[in-house]
Amino acid sequence: MKKLSLGLFLVLLSLVVIAASNPAVFAKAKAPVTISFWFPGADKVNDSYFIEAAKSFEKTHPQIRVEVTVLPATQADVDLKLNAALLGGTYPDVLSAYLANIGTRGSQGDFFALDKFIRGWSDKNDIYDSVYDIGKYRNKILGLGYYPNPEVLVYRKDFFKEAGLDPNRPPTNWEELAAYAKKLTLRDNSHNVTRAGLDIPAISSNVFMKPFFRQNGALVVNEKKGQPMLDDTKMIGALDFIIKLKNENVSIPFNYQKKETIPFLYGKSAMSFLQPTQIIKMMDSDPSLKDKIGLAPVLSGKKKSAFCGYRLFTIGNTSKHKNEAWEFIQFMMSKEQMRYRFVNLKIPVVRKSMEDDFIAAEPAFNKVLMDYVKYGQGDNVVAWNTLAVKYIHQAYEEAYNGIKKPDQALKDAQRNLLRELKHVK
Amino acid sequence: MENRQTRYWISMIMLFLSLLMLVPFFLMLLTSFKTMGEVQSASFIFIPEHFQFSNYVDAMTRGDWVRYFYNSLVVTAITVGVSLIINSMAGYAFARLHFPGRDTLFIISLIAMMVPPQVTMIPLFIILKNFPLVGGNDLFGQGGMGWVNSYMGMILPYIAGAFGVFLFRQFFMNFPGSLDDAVAIDGLNKFQSFLKIYVPLGKPIFAVLAAFKATQTWNEYTWPLIITNNDTMKTVQLALTMFKDESTVIWTQLMAATTLTSLPLILVFLFAQRYFVEGIVTTGMKG
Numbered sequence: 187m188k189k190l191s192l193g194l195f196l197v198l199l200s201l202v203v204i205a206a207s208n209p210a211v212f213a214k215a216k217a218p219v220t221i222s223f224w225f226p227g228a229d230k231v232n233d234s235y236f237i238e239a240a241k242s243f244e245k246t247h248p249q250i251r252v253e254v255t256v257l258p259a260t261q262a263d264v265d266l267k268l269n270a271a272l273l274g275g276t277y278p279d280v281l282s283a284y285l286a287n288i289g290t291r292g293s294q295g296d297f298f299a300l301d302k303f304i305r306g307w308s309d310k311n312d313i314y315d316s317v318y319d320i321g322k323y324r325n326k327i328l329g330l331g332y333y334p335n336p337e338v339l340v341y342r343k344d345f346f347k348e349a350g351l352d353p354n355r356p357p358t359n360w361e362e363l364a365a366y367a368k369k370l371t372l373r374d375n376s377h378n379v380t381r382a383g384l385d386i387p388a389i390s391s392n393v394f395m396k397p398f399f400r401q402n403g404a405l406v407v408n409e410k411k412g413q414p415m416l417d418d419t420k421m422i423g424a425l426d427f428i429i430k431l432k433n434e435n436v437s438i439p440f441n442y443q444k445k446e447t448i449p450f451l452y453g454k455s456a457m458s459f460l461q462p463t464q465i466i467k468m469m470d471s472d473p474s475l476k477d478k479i480g481l482a483p484v485l486s487g488k489k490k491s492a493f494c495g496y497r498l499f500t501i502g503n504t505s506k507h508k509n510e511a512w513e514f515i516q517f518m519m520s521k522e523q524m525r526y527r528f529v530n531l532k533i534p535v536v537r538k539s540m541e542d543d544f545i546a547a548e549p550a551f552n553k554v555l556m557d558y559v560k561y562g563q564g565d566n567v568v569a570w571n572t573l574a575v576k577y578i579h580q581a582y583e584e585a586y587n588g589i590k591k592p593d594q595a596l597k598d599a600q601r602n603l604l605r606e607l608k609h610v611k
Numbered sequence: 612m613e614n615r616q617t618r619y620w621i622s623m624i625m626l627f628l629s630l631l632m633l634v635p636f637f638l639m640l641l642t643s644f645k646t647m648g649e650v651q652s653a654s655f656i657f658i659p660e661h662f663q664f665s666n667y668v669d670a671m672t673r674g675d676w677v678r679y680f681y682n683s684l685v686v687t688a689i690t691v692g693v694s695l696i697i698n699s700m701a702g703y704a705f706a707r708l709h710f711p712g713r714d715t716l717f718i719i720s721l722i723a724m725m726v727p728p729q730v731t732m733i734p735l736f737i738i739l740k741n742f743p744l745v746g747g748n749d750l751f752g753q754g755g756m757g758w759v760n761s762y763m764g765m766i767l768p769y770i771a772g773a774f775g776v777f778l779f780r781q782f783f784m785n786f787p788g789s790l791d792d793a794v795a796i797d798g799l800n801k802f803q804s805f806l807k808i809y810v811p812l813g814k815p816i817f818a819v820l821a822a823f824k825a826t827q828t829w830n831e832y833t834w835p836l837i838i839t840n841n842d843t844m845k846t847v848q849l850a851l852t853m854f855k856d857e858s859t860v861i862w863t864q865l866m867a868a869t870t871l872t873s874l875p876l877i878l879v880f881l882f883a884q885r886y887f888v889e890g891i892v893t894t895g896m897k898g
Contacts, residue, residue, distance in 0.1 A: 222840070228856045230673050255840045258852040263836060270837040273733050274740040276759055445858035452651055461858065471647075 293569035329498030336558035356482030388439035401487030494562020702779020818886030
């Protein structure tokens with residue numbers, strides 16, 4: 187009996203050893219892992235793409251299921267949902283985050299550092315360095331940029347012709363921008379602007395002003411030291427330039443955050459800063475505009491700089507399936523997916539090997555777009571960026587409305603921001 | 612004569628104010644027929660030049676609106692139904708039954724009315740996520756999603772509510788004590804008395820709370836946003852965000868969809884209107 191028991195035990199043991207040495211046995215037994223993927227909705231085409239991409243991923247990775255959630259586009263709503271998810275333990279495995287989230291949420295430990303994964307990624311050298319840089323917080327890569335969204339200087343060629351300007355020579359620097367804006371402005375008998383030379387916003391100007399600040403050599407925020415630099419003379423110089431131009435009565439007031447109110451979209455302006463999707467939508471709704479709209483190169487002051495927002499893939503720090511989440515990100519960053527995005531959604535590529543293809547697809551449009559991506563910088567990556575933006579808006583509006591001179595407005599903004607930061611820290 | 616003239620002018624002012632209240636509704640309706648060009652025009656266009664019925668088609672073909680309406684209907688119907696049962700019974704108990712600690716309990720429930728929902732939202736989410744033995748959770752509420760992303764998660768927080776209890780209590784308190792004596796002589800117990808006497812007499816207040824609850828649940832945005840995770844669980848209010856992206860709002864389609872989503876509530880109010888006024892008057896809530 188003892189011998190029989192020992193024999194049975196040995197047979198069972200050997201079966202276990204055989205099974206353990208054969209991963210296929212375990213792989214078969216393993217139930218598929220479900221990862222959650224949350225992204226902010228945009229439009230029908232964009233949303234459908236992400237949902238379909240997740241389905242394609244499931245086909246090529248049958249051991250992983252992807253549960254997709256389309257978030258509202260409003261940042262406040264996204265933050266509310268993420269906060270609840272964080273506290274309730276339902277934070278997504280993969281989140282398509284806005285660039286600002288790297289500072290605001292990344293600094294709070296929401297995201298898992300991707301450095302280890304990226305080091306072992308065979309495609310890592312094909313991705314632009316700027317993609318890694320924008321997703322960094324304190325030298326750790328918390329997000330992988332996949333969706334550059336630059337603010338491009340667009341102009342109306344037909345209005346240029348009307349004003350006696352060469353439609354193929356858009357402004358390239360501040361002096362030309364100011365001179366062209368004045369020439370292009372149309373006013374009625376009461377001196378009210380009927381068609382603006384340049385769209386200069388009345389409120390919510392952060393994204394509009396950032397490139398001008400940086401073109402003038404300002405940092406806005408010293409990210410390494412974690413210090414605001416709103417009262418820097420280079421900042422003051424840039425704000426002074428814009429306010430002087432506005433005082434020449436070359437624009438129609440609007441809110442920069444409400445993109446649908448931009449005068450250029452309704453033929454009420456000759457030059458403006460727009461996102462590529464807006465330009466495409468504009469041309470789609472009125473095909474005759476295709477030959478009338480031109481893209482100007484990145485403006486240069488003391489240096490070239492443009493504003494480029496980004497969406498990034500991040501992995502939730504609390505995710506239990508980080509490897510699977512990284513598998514999904516790799517899939518979304520693949521050449522096939524990136525090609526699909528640039529052909530159908532007009533999203534610029536972030537792979538070096540695809541740059542030529544992207545430009546060849548629509549040379550006049552995409553070459554300029556790539557320059558904006560290359561010279562593009564987004565919002566500052568600091569935990570208190572929203573506070574800095576609040577004071578930039580305040581200073582701008584005070585200067586715009588003549589309440590304070592630009593230097594005073596920015597000096598006050600710096601002082602107030604520092605005071606508030608003391609409490610935050 | 613003077614009295615008639617005063618009444619005439621009061622009526623005129625009331626009519627004017629009523630029409631003023633309808634202005635946002637008409638603006639919504641008219642915007643739903645405009646072109647985006649007309650919406651964004653520098654000069655305000657009140658009546659669209661050509662009525663764009665296609666806005667409704669475009670809006671309804673974006674997303675699965677049958678599903679969104681179904682979800683909202685299920686959540687609203689169950690919430691209204693269950694909350695009427697719970698609130699009426701609690702209101703009856705506070706008004707007509709005598710038990711130790713009754714008034715203290717009622718005051719505690721009133722205090723709940725003073726806590727803003729934003730304060731309780733996240734703790735509530737955590738409770739529902741960790742509810743034991745549901746949604747893959749074990750006995751200790753671990754391992755699964757609990758009632759996150761489920762109808763139960765959307766319904767449960769709204770089926771009670773101190774406001775409803777207060778409303779019923781005030782209503783049931785208006786009845787004379789002799790009514791209870793008469794019911795007792797007839798041999799009915801307390802539950803039978805509630806069911807056979809108070810419920811039929813309480814029709815107006817049932818209609819009032821049904822209308823309030825229906826409006827509140829149908830229009831709720833923040834809670835479904837937090838508790839649901841996928842398209843199949845979306846309610847109509849969440850679906851409306853589809854017309855707004857990071858930078859732009861498609862006002863024409865948004866207004867078309869909003870018009871359609873407000874229709875069920877308009878119907879509820881039309882049906883409950885008679886009881887609504889009666890209920891407000893009898894509970895003493897005259898503004």
